[in-house]
Structure formats: structure tokens, C-alpha cells
Amino acid sequence: MTTRGERVEEASVDAVPHPLLFDERLTAAGLLVETCAGFRELVEVDLEPLGVNGSALEVLLRLARSPERRLRMSELAAQSTLTNSGLTRLVDRLQVAGLVAREPCATDRRGYFAVLTPTGLDQLEQILPAHLETVDRVLTSVLDPDELDAFERALRKVRAVVRPASDPGVAARLADEPEPVDAA
Amino acid sequence: MTTRGERVEEASVDAVPHPLLFDERLTAAGLLVETCAGFRELVEVDLEPLGVNGSALEVLLRLARSPERRLRMSELAAQSTLTNSGLTRLVDRLQVAGLVAREPCATDRRGYFAVLTPTGLDQLEQILPAHLETVDRVLTSVLDPDELDAFERALRKVRAVVRPASDPGVAARLADEPEPVDAA
DNA sequence: TAAGATTGAATCGTCAATCTTG
DNA sequence: CAAGATTGACGATTCAATCTTA
8 A cells, every 4th residue: 555665576687486487297307307317317327337328229229129030121210219320230240249140131131130249249248237237226125026017017007108119008009919918 | 169260250240349338227227308399399389379499388387387387587597597698698589579577576676476367378378379289289188097097106206316406395495384286 | 314322511419528617 | 736617529319311132
């Protein structure tokens, strides 16, 4: 009712900050991104003996788990977080390092397999114990079993939306197979 | 006991795959990394109008939420997922785009502030509704409230280990302040 | 013509060295 | 000399164009 003090914030340069800047959804998104960035940074240390980065680990592991330890370039690209051309360049490096070889496809001369070499498998297995120890220390042992379970369930749900090609259900339908169990 | 069939797997080229290749910890790690990669990829679409990437969004949001919408370069680098030099280059680009300005620090002539420009704030607020809609669609609305809560608690726990500088507790102790509430 | 894969050009980020000021 | 910030050289990744085979 006074004539003075009608606008207490008069001198403020900022006025009112936009409420969406503090929306809780941004908090959730930031948590996911920051946590994953920190995790990836730590994992890089495990990979130093191999002289490769996190994307390479992803690719080496997929090859190691595949029948005959081989996968078509396009398959590998589709399953990884790289584009086709990114995978070509990564496999170039892994080939120079002797961890992976390329083999032409006998039935389709346009295609190539990336094959994990015996050396590649050996070196991967060499670093795996230390890597698993890291994952345990910073991720799986940080949560108690119920929390870890809920965490993985949540990640699967989100992944099914943001990366449908990785979703086991979708992958199975594409391949016309029965529902599989997820292992990555 | 027979002399034949001593090694049923004789013909197998692969012998037994190494069990660590299928360790459940790799599954947890892969889920985190793949999910985050897919999430970041989708977010890039929201940022096209701004002509920037996900790292830039992180930086713009931090500036927008800071007093006077400014932060020292080194502060900003420490809080972001970039190195000092990476931040220098990002701010270069944001400056060219007119979204951020540099201002020298009056009390320490070695230092600079990155300041969000009025244009930068405006453009950030322009894209925020669509971005929040994306986050909701692929993350926060995918989980029901209990799941989302557990998910965020788990992420905070892991982040505190993999990125201790981002942990509110650590940050407060460094700044000699009482325990804060986390908002990112 | 389309599919599998690679290449050239460009972007984004890092590390190590450097410059300036405290 | 240490701290804040930037720069030069380089590595990893992407997009669009290209080459080869189906």
C-alpha cells in the first residue's frame, strides 16, 4: 500500500530467472551425462596397455563374443556407437595394432568381416581383469544389489527408447527370432 | 572310459570362450554407455536451432544459472566435462555465435569471465521447452516416479565416485560451505 | 539402382608448450 | 615459480561424395 517499495527487486539486474532453467528434468539429464562421462574417463586408464579408447573396447568385446570372433563391418557399426565411416577408421587402427584383421566375405564381394586376431583376443583377456575391477569399484559395487538391479532395469527402459536398435526385443523381431536375454 | 571321444569338442575352433567376456559387470557398463550415447544423440537434434552441441548446452545452462550469468573460465571448465583448452575453444565458438562474451576479471588480470549474452539467454530459453520435452519423452516419462527416483539416486552415488568434483558434498567441503542440495 | 564399405574435408576435443600476471 | 588462459599440433569422429559389386 505504500508508494515506495512497490518493486523490492528494483535494483536487480537479473530480474527473475527463467524457471525452466531449474527444471528437474535438466537435473536428471545432467546426472546421466556427467556420470557417464566420468565413467568413460576412468575406463580409459584400463585401456592404456592396449593403446586404444573406449569405442575400441566396445568393438573388441563384440567381436570376442561373436561366433568365430568375427562380424560384418556394417553389423559391427550398427551395434556400436559409431557410424559406418567411424568404424572403418577404428578398424584401420586396430588392424595396424594387430588386434583385428579384415577378411573379405566369400558370398558378397562388397562385404568384409572384421575378425579378432589371436593376439587381439589375448590382449583383450589380459586387460579384462583390471577393467572388471574398475567397473566393480566405480559402478557395480557402489550400488547394493537391489539398487543395481533397479539401475539396470531403468537403463534398459531408457535405452529401448533412445537406441531402439540395441533393444533385445527389437533386435529379435528384426532377426525374426524368439525373445532373447540381454547381455549388453 | 572309452578310447574314442575323449574330447567331444575336438573339432571346435573356438575351444571354450573366456568366461570374463560374458561377465555381468560388462553388461552394466555397456548399458550405461550405450544409453547415454543414444540420449546425447537425440539431444543434438534439439540444439540444431542454436547451432551448438551437447557440451555447449552444458556450458550455456551453467552460465544461465550462475549469479550475473557469468563464471570464470577455469570454474566453468572444472564444472564441465571439458578440459581447460577444450573450454577455451568452445567459448571461442559461442562468442563468434554471439551467445557468450568474455570479460576480463577486475581483481586478477590473468583471469576472464565467460558471460552469457542477452541473446544467448534468449536463444537458450527458446529451445528449452523443446529440449525438456525431449528429455521427458526419452528419459523422465519412460520411468515411473519410483523408478526415476531410484535411477537418480543410483546415478548420484556413481557420480560421487567417478567424478568427485561434481559431488555436492565434495564441492561444499572445498568451498567450506554447509551441505547443499544438488541441482545437476 | 541400391547396398557395403571407404575416403576427403571439416569439426571437436586433447595434450604439451607458451604467454602473462600473481 | 605457480596459476589462469590460450595456442599449435594432432587424433578421433562425422557427413557427403565415391567406388565397387549385387
